[in-house]
Amino acid sequence: MIPAYFHKYPKTLLNKGTGFLSGYSHSLNPYAGCSFGCSYCYVRQMPVSVFRGAEWGTWVDVKMGAAELFRTELQKAKAKGPVTIFMSSSTDPYQPAEHKERVTRSLLEAMADDPPDFLFVQTRSPLVCRDADLLRRLGDKVRVSVTVETDREDIRKHFSPYAPPINARLRTLRLLADAGIPTQATIAPLLPSTDKFAETLQTLVDRVCLDDYFMGDGSGGKRTRRMGIRALYEQLGLEEWYDPSAYRVVRERLLKVFPEDRVYISQAGFEP
Ligand code: SF4
Numbered sequence: 001m002i003p004a005y006f007h008k009y010p011k012t013l014l015n016k017g018t019g020f021l022s023g024y025s026h027s028l029n030p031y032a033g034c035s036f037g038c039s040y041c042y043v044r045q046m047p048v049s050v051f052r053g054a055e056w057g058t059w060v061d062v063k064m065g066a067a068e069l070f071r072t073e074l075q076k077a078k079a080k081g082p083v084t085i086f087m088s089s090s091t092d093p094y095q096p097a098e099h100k101e102r103v104t105r106s107l108l109e110a111m112a113d114d115p116p117d118f119l120f121v122q123t124r125s126p127l128v129c130r131d132a133d134l135l136r137r138l139g140d141k142v143r144v145s146v147t148v149e150t151d152r153e154d155i156r157k158h159f160s161p162y163a164p165p166i167n168a169r170l171r172t173l174r175l176l177a178d179a180g181i182p183t184q185a186t187i188a189p190l191l192p193s194t195d196k197f198a199e200t201l202q203t204l205v206d207r208v209c210l211d212d213y214f215m216g217d218g219s220g221g222k223r224t225r226r227m228g229i230r231a232l233y234e235q236l237g238l239e240e241w242y243d244p245s246a247y248r249v250v251r252e253r254l255l256k257v258f259p260e261d262r263v264y265i266s267q268a269g270f271e272p
Contacts, residue, residue, distance in 0.1 A: 001162045003035040003060045005097060010063045014073045017086060020218055023271045024120070025082060027089040028070075030103040032061035034091045036124065038160040039232060040189055040213070042223040043090045057162065060095055067106035074114060083116040084272040094125030108134040115141050118272040122186070123147070125164055126172045132179040145184040145209065145270070146173050150191040151200055159191055159232060173204040186269065189213050189224075190250060192233075192241040198253040207262045208254055209269025214244040216266050 017024030032048055034041065037057020043049055044056030052059065077083045087093050093104040111119060112134045119138060121128065124147040128135075135142055148169050150156055156166050176183045185201045187193075188211035201208055213224035221244070233242040240246065247265070254263045 001035060001037055001057055003033065003037075003058050004054075006059065006061045007064050008032075008061045009065050010069065012073065013063065013066060013070050014077060014085070015089075017084070020216070020267055020270070021086050021089060023267075024084045024086045026077060026085050028085050028087040028107065029089060029091050030063055030066060030087070030093050030107055031091045031095050031097070032063070033057075033059045035060050035095055035097070036092055036160065036163040038163060040159060040224060040227070040229050042217045042219075042227070045223050045226065046090065048090055060091075060097055062097060062101050063103055066103050067110050070107050071110045071114065074110065074116065078114075078116075084118040084120075085111075085116050086120045086122070086270070088122060092123050092125060093121065094123045094127040096125075096127075098125075098127055105131055105134070112137040117141065119143075120145060120270065120272065122270075124169055126168045129172055129175045129179075132176065132181060135176075135181045136179055140182060143182045143184055144176050145186045146176075147186050147188060148173075148201070149187055149189060150193040151197040152191075152193060155191050155193070155236075158236065170200065170204060177204065183207070184209055184264075184269065187211070187250065188216060188269075190241070190247050192236070192238045193250065195253060197250070198257050201254075202257040206258075207264070208258060209264040209266075210247055210251055210254065211266045211269065212244070212247045213242075215247075 014026040049056045119142045121144045184207045185205045186209045190212040214221040217223045233239045
């Protein structure tokens with residue numbers, strides 16, 4: 001899907017970390033909207049999408065002048081206490097537009113010059129590898145979490161047809177780890193996967209986070225129910241995966257190859 005792009009000058013960039021992200025002092029979104037438009041994305045039910053009046057996934061705002069504004073806000077925030085940043089809470093910071101726009105890169109340049117206490121980067125895009133030089137400069141003050149909801153490409157295409165392929169994400173994890181950048185594979189939301197998934201991840205990362213709609217959509221699964229996501233499972237005859245207990249199956253598989261303290265469940269896997 002090619003979205004409509006809008007270039008906007010934001011008044012603020014750093015938002016207070018709240019709810020699921022209350023462990024962070026701030027969240028940071030270099031873009032508004034998201035061209036990946038995943039079927040299960042609950043951001044489509046949040047004000048940023050609801051008041052837009054256009055379908056989630058069809059529009060992206062590019063935040064102009066972001067680095068300059070961010071540098072000022074970071075200074076002010078640092079004067080008040082530790083600054084821990086989650087990037088991003090309601091978009092993917094590596095939109096396809098980031099190839100050209102370089103908003104996220106400009107923010108990372110600002111952070112490399114003046115590091116926050118911690119930065120968590122959440123993405124599903126291989127484009128994050130472009131910024132390995134800047135991420136490396138943050139040392140152990142950064143973690144890059146790459147979403148890999150499943151190891152089945154047919155499942156990925158069913159639920160998230162406009163997002164990057166699974167193999168590209170697995171390669172991304174390898175490249176980041178080889179560059180010495182702290183990484184995490186994030187199975188969120190949990191989608192149907194094979195019994196080889198855990199072993200595949202074990203060759204790439206030493207830390208995994210597992211989350212599902214029932215723990216992680218901020219409403220005990222109600223938002224996801226309202227979006228009718230169950231129907232997507234029914235189309236595949238895989239309803240047993242749309243269940244609050246399904247994560248236990250994958251957790252068991254992970255625990256066969258990862259130490260228990262490297263398998264994080266829901267919010268614990270996103271903490272600073
Ligand atoms: S990549 Fe993330 S923010 Fe974008 S549509 Fe998918 S779940 Fe939503």
